[in-house]
Amino acid sequence: MSRVVDRAGTWIGWALFADLASAFTLTFGYMFSKPVTMQYPDKEKWLPYSRYRGHHFLKRDEEGEIKCVACELCARICPCDCIEVVPYEDENGNRHPAKFEIDTARCLFCGLCEDACPADAIALGQQYEFSSFSSRDLVIGRDDLLDKPGKAMTGGGVVAARLNTDEDVLVETSEPHGYNWWRNIRRT
Amino acid sequence: MELLVALGLIAIKVALLIAMLLLLPLPLTWLERKIAGHMQQRMGPMRVGWHGLLQPVADGIKLLTKEDHIPAEADRFLFKLAPILALAPPFVVFVAIPFGETVSVLNAEITLYVSNLNVALLFVFAVIGLEVYGVIFGGWAANSKYAVLGSLRTCAQMISYEIPMGFAVIGVVMLAQSMSLVDIVRAQSDLWNIVYQPIGFFVFFVAGLAEAQRIPFDLAEAEGDLGAGFHTEYSGIRFAFFMVSEYVIVLLVSVLSVILFFGGWNGILIPLPPLLWFALKVAFFIYVFMWFRFTLPRYRYDQLMAIGWKVLLPLSMANIIITGIAFT
Known part of the structure; x- marks a missing residue:
């Protein structure tokens, strides 16, 4: 009996485009979720972790x-x-x-x-x-x-920054701690 | 004197129409990139102007200043002709498209359409059928295997989907007892056609997606397998012509959906100016086009043909029979 109901449900879903509908609701939901883009030179900058190997x-x-x-x-x-x-x-x-x-x-x-x-x-x-x-x-x-900067003390965050191209190209940060980038990742 | 005024009025309307159709792709490309970005949790263009609003202008300037390259082995005449052939029909179609009844400017009633043809629907389908020439010539003249494959696919696709599209609107014509688009909208002032013609609308919209060569039916320019399809070898302003033509066709299919099935400028519940109602509905359909594009994958070629001939054609025939039995 349940198998018959399942198969009927599958056919009804197929006829009413249930799979398409779920796809469209998913993309529509994503459209209003927060972007994960880090606007690097203009507004934000990444602070590396203390284990980061830079200069x-x-x-x-x-x-x-x-x-x-x-x-x-x-x-x-x-x-x-x-x-x-x-x-x-x-x-x-x-x-x-x-x-x-x-x-x-x-x-x-x-x-x-x-x-x-x-x-x-x-x-x-x-x-x-x-x-x-x-x-x-x-x-x-x-x-x-x-004179080069040492290891990062706190890291793994995104901080507000500003692109300065007056004489040299510089990305200036204004705050020591930022938000955790991973907070905007959507897990479904 | 009267003739001169009438001619001048038509000239002004045509100029306004052409300006609108040429400028509309600019905001539409911006909108498409923004919607794409946000659906993929990106931001889209952000750096040129406020939230990237001037990005299409920058792209346009870039396309205008780029080298206009013609491949050495190309058929130069057809290569130059094809973008114009692709661009002209979508513009010509808008001669027959009404945007509303009348507005009064300086105590004179001015109709919101260039002409109220009594065979407007037939005219629209006849002219939009010519658009395929631009695509075929473009692919053939470039002398590139990707372009030829793309234009061959387009040829088959356009011919297959024009038939169900034409049959789908016959139901609407039966209800309105007229082929004039103005009369069709007037006939919907009480109840929109979508209530009587859900199957017709479904067939029309799916075929419209295929006619506009949008995902999931964009086999003509399948980026993944054909480079860029029929316009692989085009660059600069000729490429821009193809892009403008694509967006005008998207607009055209949206406008036709609204006029034929969603009551044109007739509003419901909220009393808004008719022109605003019309614009809102068209904007919604343009959004749906972009929403589809960033949700669905592309159909395989045999699936495309199977949908066109085995699903849409019988459905549109059934729609005509049902409409004929139930409403006449």
């Missing part, structure tokens, strides 16, 4: 001295051979890099230099906007690396 940075110790001891392990382990270190010895007999250059055009951001470093001196930070018109500008020296 490299060099750390300083408590005295403000560069932590790097110029052991060249990062240069040795680098799979694309993009780190160049030249050591020198200061008056106290400590080794430091005289030259520390990373060619970010060749870097694949694997993070092996961070893992290999015995002095915890190099890491991959949160900056991800460093495109350039010239590949020569992508070779970053020691002093620039010391």
Whole structure:
């Protein structure tokens, strides 16, 4: 009996376009749901997670001295051979890099230099906007690396931002914490 | 003198009509992209103007300034002729389309149609049938396999679906006892035809989707398997002609649905100006077209033919018989 009812129901649904109707209600519902678009350069910007591997940075110790001891392990382990270190010895007999250059055009951001470093001196930070018109500008020296932003403390959010093209192209953020992007994802 | 005034009036009406039909695709492309975006949880165009409102203008300027490329092996005459052939018939059809009864401007009653043909419906179907030439010539002249496949499909599709479309409106003609579109709307002032003609409307609308080559029947320009179908090789302003023609046909099928089945400018419940009622109904049908486009997948070619000949044609015949028995 129930099978007969089921089959009759299937036929009635087929004749009245039940499947089409459910498709149209679905798309109509989606039309009034909130878009998940992140309006990146104009209004919003993504804050990376703390584990994000962005632009490299060099750390300083408590005295403000560069932590790097110029052991060249990062240069040795680098799979694309993009780190160049030249050591020198200061008056106290400590080794430091005289030259520390990373060619970010060749870097694949694997993070092996961070893992290999015995002095915890190099890491991959949160900056991800460093495109350039010239590949020569992508070779970053020691002093620039010391000034780069470190790891993100809080991350994984979308913050309000503003595109500033007055002299340089900049996406300025105004708030430290944003909303969680995943909140707009519709799960049915 | 009277003749001159009448001629001037017609000239003004035609100019207004052409301006409206040429400009209407601009908001419609914007609307289509917005609806597509929101149905896919995106935002659509946002950067040019407020919520991307000036995006169609930017696209138009881009198309005007692009290189107008003609393939080396193309038939140059037909290649140049095809976009005009595709564009002209949808514009010509609007000569017979009424947008309302009359409005009084400066104490003179002005009719809201260019001409009230007594065979308007026949004229509409005859002229819209010519539109297929633009598509076939465009695909043939480009000398590209994708374009030829697209135009061959279109040829078969247009011919197959014009027949049920023509039969579907016979029920309406039987009810109104006239082929004039103005008389058909007047006959619906009490009750809209959709009440008497649900099957007729269904057949007409599905065939209209196929005539306008919109999803789920857009085999002529199936992006997935044919590049862009018959206009694969077109660029610049000639491509824009095809796009304008597509949107004008969407408008035409919406307008015809409203006039034939949804009471034209007759309102219900809320007393609004007749022209506004008409515009609202047409806007609703244009939305339905876009809603369909972003909901349904494309039919396979044999399915397309099977629907046209085995479902729509018998249904439209049955509609004529039922209408004949019940209402005359």
